[in-house]
Amino acid sequence: MSSMTASPLTETQTVLGGVAALGVIMTMLLGLMVRRVRRKTVVSAPPPxxxxxxxxxxAVGKTVLLAGMFDHFRNKGERLRLSAVDGVRGNALTRVWATVSAPDAGWPEATKLGPLQKFSFDCKGLAGGNEYPVARFEFIDLAGEIVDGGHDAHDATDAQRPGREELDRHIKAADAVFGIIDAYRIRQYLDKEEAGRHYVQHxxxxxxxxxxxxxCPVYFIVSRWDLIARHEDEDEDQLRRVRGxxxxxxxxxRLVHQSRERHQSVRLIPVSAVGRRFARFDEHTRVMTKCPGEKVRPFNVEFPLCMVIPDLFAQVGARLKPEHHADLVDRLERHRGVRGRGRAAKSAKKLLRSPAGEGLRAVLAVVVGVDVINDRLAEMFLDWFARNEQLGRNTVAADESDLARRAVIEEFQEMGSALKIKYPSSDLTRAVR
Structure with missing residues (x-):
């Protein structure tokens, strides 16, 4: 029986061949990884x-409301979360809320006259245990003296002018305007007191x-609502009085009539950043004093923010041409049957490049602004549109970022439905039965 022994040269050639083959495989894998990274970088667009x-x-509570809303969406959101883009400003809001909610602390100081402040938050959707940025909200906050002249209007006039001009520019570029109203002053107006009449007029x-x-949508937000409605079951009746x-x-x-003609939303939203029992209001000194042993129980602080995207998209949908509306419905119905992430993404891009998609982009550019139009905003609208038309979307084919975006839309729309059910009088553009 004969045996065969491999020569050292043959073994070396075999090893070298294996190494070369492994090198080719590694090069191919690296190339695929690079292409995937490049593809991600090219396709990914910044959130609108x-x-x-x-x-x-x-002292109407603009910053306190913002701090309460930030706290709510940072800690209590089920399918979405807000995170501050600027950590310094985020920490400032956190300190404001810590002061508000501490039973043994005073109240935060009113925003002092000076440059407009901008607070930016990334709205992140949750899917698969991960967070994905869906949109960014920028809030412009300002000293109240720019609106009411402060306690020494003559001295403040020159200081107000640059801020007022800058504010006007921001208002023209806004995607939503929040007008904060003091519930105590409105109560005085309802009671026919001169101070209330002066507040409304001036x-x-x-x-x-x-x-x-x-x-864009306009929201009148009545802060310190607990000063008007002592109990929750009084809310809707009192809201009707304020509405009237x-x-x-x-x-x-006139504002409501013009907005109705332009398909814009005008809403009246009652909020309280602290709740009905946390503080007691002294009618004579007009000072809020915190009650020992009570905890803050904010209500409705989430409603103003949750309405912005649905109301903007409703405005866009109302301005679509009928043929584009019908085409979007037809295409989305067909899109539901697409399977596979690549095919689904290709189908969505094809939809956005269709005449209906281009018509959608044109309306988005008018309503939201040409500088924020990208595929991510258009895809967000399609999610809203499909859900609003009860078409559904193909969640099987979606990746986590798609699911996160849809989670945000669903959360906002469900909150919006809750607002409409809880407060039928809140929509000023619609008649109340």
Whole structure:
């Protein structure tokens, strides 16, 4: 029986051949990885930026409301979360909320007259245990003196002018305007007190004048709502009273009429950053004093933010041409049957390049702004549109970032439905039965 022994040269050649083959495989894998990274970099677009301007008089609680809303969406959101883009400003809001909610601390100081402040938050959707940025909200906050002139209006005039001009520019570019109204002053107006009439004439109406030409949703947010409705079961009745008082003002009636013609939303939203029992209001000194042993129980602080995207998209949908609307419905119905991530993405891109997709982009550019139009905003609209039309979307084919975007849309729309059910009077553009 003979045996065969491999020569050293043959063994060396075999090893070298294996190494070479392994090198080829590694090169191919590296090339695929590089292409995947490059593809991600090219396809990925920054999240759309939506700009919100907050208006309100001195000490009305604009910053406190923002801090309460930030706390809610940072800690209590089920399918979405807000994170501060600027850590310094985020920490400042956290300190404001810590001061507000501490039973043994005072109240935060009012925003001092100075440059406008911008707070930016990334809205992140949750899917598969991961977070994905879906949109960015930029809030413009300002000192109340720019609206009401402060306690020494003559001395403040020169300081106000640059801020007022900058504010007007921001209002024209806004995707939503929040007008913060003091519930105590509105209660005085309802009770026919002179201080209430003065507040409406010299604070609310000038604020409304600056809103007349906006092309975006407008929300009147009644802060410290617990001063009007002591109990939750009083909310809707009291909201109707406030609604009637506001709509009796010709300037507000005109704003609502114009907005209805332009398919814009105008809403009246009652909020309380601390709840009904955390603090007691002294009618004589007009000072809020924290009650020992009570905890903050904010309500409705999430509603203003949750309405911005659905209301903007409703405005876009109302302005689509009928043929584009019908084509989107047809294409989305067919898109539901597409399977596989690559095919689904290709189908979505094809939809956005169709005449209906181009028509959608044109309307988005008018309503939201040409500088924020990208595929991510258009895809977000399609998610809203499909859900609003009860078409559904193909979640089987979606990757986690798609699911995260849809989770944000669903969360906002469900909150919006809750607002409409809880407060039928909140929509000023619709008749109340």
């Amino acid at each position: 930026v939506l700009r919100i301007v907050t208006l309100g008089a001195t 604070v609310i109406l000038p604020m409304v004048d600056s809103m007349q030409d906006v092309g 008082a506001l709509l009796d003002q010709p300037a507000i009636g």
